[in-house]
Each structure stands twice: as structure tokens, then as C-alpha cells.
Amino acid sequence: MVSSPLMDAQTLRSTGAPAPEPPPSLERRRAAELTAETAAVLAAQRAELELAVERCLAQLPFPMRVVVRRALAL
Amino acid sequence: MSGAESRAEVAKLARLLGVEGERLAYLEGLAPGELRRYRESVADRMFEGDAALLARAAGAARLLPARTAASLAQSALGPLVCARLTGLLDPGHAAEISEHLPTDFVALLAAELDPRRAVAVVTAMESGRVVEVAGAMAANGEYVAMGRFVNFLDDATLAGCCARLDDEEVLRIAFVSEGKGRLARLADLMGLARVRRMVRNATAMGLDDEARDLWERLSPPTRRRVARPEP
Numbered sequence: 001m002v003s004s005p006l007m008d009a010q011t012l013r014s015t016g017a018p019a020p021e022p023p024p025s026l027e028r029r030r031a032a033e034l035t036a037e038t039a040a041v042l043a044a045q046r047a048e049l050e051l052a053v054e055r056c057l058a059q060l061p062f063p064m065r066v067v068v069r070r071a072l073a074l
Numbered sequence: 075m076s077g078a079e080s081r082a083e084v085a086k087l088a089r090l091l092g093v094e095g096e097r098l099a100y101l102e103g104l105a106p107g108e109l110r111r112y113r114e115s116v117a118d119r120m121f122e123g124d125a126a127l128l129a130r131a132a133g134a135a136r137l138l139p140a141r142t143a144a145s146l147a148q149s150a151l152g153p154l155v156c157a158r159l160t161g162l163l164d165p166g167h168a169a170e171i172s173e174h175l176p177t178d179f180v181a182l183l184a185a186e187l188d189p190r191r192a193v194a195v196v197t198a199m200e201s202g203r204v205v206e207v208a209g210a211m212a213a214n215g216e217y218v219a220m221g222r223f224v225n226f227l228d229d230a231t232l233a234g235c236c237a238r239l240d241d242e243e244v245l246r247i248a249f250v251s252e253g254k255g256r257l258a259r260l261a262d263l264m265g266l267a268r269v270r271r272m273v274r275n276a277t278a279m280g281l282d283d284e285a286r287d288l289w290e291r292l293s294p295p296t297r298r299r300v301a302r303p304e305p
Contacts, residue, residue, distance in 0.1 A: 020115035023101075023108040030100050038116055041091045042123060048154060049124050053131055055150035064138070071134040 083109035089218035132162035144174030157186035165194035181210035225253030249284040257291035
């Protein structure tokens with residue numbers, strides 16, 4: 001199978017996790033604000049992880065890249 | 075102290091989310107326990123949300139020589155992803171990789187690390203290196219992140235870190251420390267004269283809440299000794 005950066009990005013896409021329930025005593029508007037802020041951070045970190053793995057693979061010399069790709073199940 | 079505790083919790087959450095504390099100031103009215111539970115849930119999501127991919131990446135890192143892994147850590151992964159991976163690596167291999175990393179990079183990585191998930195790696199690092207990293211973290215103002223480590227460092231390393239840091243830094247770290255039960259020991263390691271100086275100079279440093287929090291963690295006999303006039 002031939003690999004491409006686009007395919008790697010799609011394969012690496014992880015499911016991630018949604019933001020947790022906000023503190024119960026927080027009023028609704030603030031709770032929504034906090035949840036949105038947390039969700040954005042979680043999504044950004046997830047994207048950073050995916051990009052980092054792609055960058056990592058791109059930098060490995062060819063024989064090692066094959067071994068690592070296999071270990072990553074890509 | 076619950077207002078001050080909430081303030082400390084908001085600072086920890088802000089650090090975790092990578093936002094300025096003022097942006098979350100609206101949370102300071104909440105109970106510290108409620109804030110702590112939320113922060114811990116967020117940390118769990120951060121570390122466990124991508125567990126499958128991280129576990130595979132950690133498996134792949136095992137295949138690489140430490141020097142190659144260290145090089146990739148800096149040039150491709152970056153400190154945040156390395157921090158997520160650290161707890162999943164074999165502690166010996168992780169400590170070996172860290173030997174090939176510059177202190178400034180390890181300081182950035184440690185600032186993103188959850189020591190609870192990487193206790194074996196933290197304790198596998200040589201004490202002098204930990205002190206060096208602590209100095210670099212303090213220079214970056216990473217007091218909240220440093221506070222996470224207090225519970226996991228042995229006496230000699232903790233004493234070394236305190237000797238490296240100034241009074242203001244120690245007070246700021248102690249205030250947001252996850253190891254409040256360890257603060258009495260921390261005070262013992264610093265010695266009465268230093269604790270007395272920190273408490274007396276707290277107002278001048280604008281750290282009254284921080285000093286009061288430390289004071290409340292001291293044992294009654296230590297408090298009496300600190301309160302006595304200097305010999």
C-alpha cells in the first residue's frame with residue numbers, strides 16, 4: 001500500500017474525548033463558556049499529537065520508517 | 075483559606091488549559107473541591123483521550139535508540155506530545171532518552187507532564203538533573219507545574235530544589251502544590267531560619283495567602299519555633 005500525507009492524516013485521526021461536565025454550581029452561561037474553552041484545548045492537543053506523529057514519521061530514515069509505521073499500525 | 079484555595083485551583087486549571095488565570099477568574103467563587111474535580115477530569119481526558127494512538131507511539135519509541143528518540147522528540151514531537159508519551163515508556167528508556175535532551179527542553183516537557191502518570195520516570199532521573207530542570211522551570215515561571223512534583227521527589231532532591239530556588243519561588247510553588255502533606259517536610263528541609271524569613275517577608279513580596287497556606291501546613295511545634303524571635 002502506498003502511503004501519502006493525506007492518508008496518514010486520515011488514518012491517524014483519533015477519536016479523542018469531549019470536554020467533561022462543568023462544575024455543577026457554575027451558572028449556565030459560564031458553564032457553556034468553560035466547556036467550549038476546554039473542548040477547544042482538547043481538540044488542539046489532539047491535532048498537535050496527530051501532526052507530531054506525522055512529522056516524526058517524515059523524519060525517520062526509510063528502513064526505520066517502515067518498522068515504526070508497522071508498530072503504529074498505519 | 076477556601077478563597078485562597080479556590081484561587082490556587084483556578085491557577086492550576088488555567089495552567090492545564092494553557093490560558094491566562096484572569097480569563098478564568100469567574101471560577102474563583104466556586105468551592106476548591108469542585109474545581110479540583112473538574113481539573114482532574116480535564117487532565118484525564120487529555121491523557122486518556124488519545125490513549126490508543128499514544129500507546130502505539132510509545133511502542134514505536136521502544137524500537138528507536140535513545141539518541142534517535144531524543145532527536146525526534148525535539149525536532150518532531152515537541153514537549154507536549156513527549157509529556158503525554160513519557161508515562162507510557164519504559165522508565166529506564168525514558169530516563170536514557172532524557173539524558174540526550176537539553177535541560178531547557180526537559181523543563182518544557184516537565185511543565186506538561188502529569189507526574190502521577192510518570193512517577194517511575196521522575197524517580198529514575200538523577201537528582202542533580204532534576205534540580206537543574208527545576209531551575210529552568212522556575213525561570214519560565216512554571217510554579218503550578220512544579221507544584222505537581224512536590225509529592226514525588228525524595229528528600230534529597232526536594233532539598234536540592236529548594237536550595238536552587240529563591241524564597242518567592244518556593245512560596246509560589248508550595249501554594250499550588252499537589253503535595254500539601256509534604257509541605258511540613260519541605261519546611262524541615264529548608265530549616266527554621268529560611269521559613270521564618272519567608273513568613274516575615276511575605277507581605278513585602280505580595281504573597282500573604284501563600285505564606286499563610288504554608289504556615290497552616292506546619293506542625294504546631296515548628297510554628298512555635300518559627301514564631302520565636304531569632305536567636
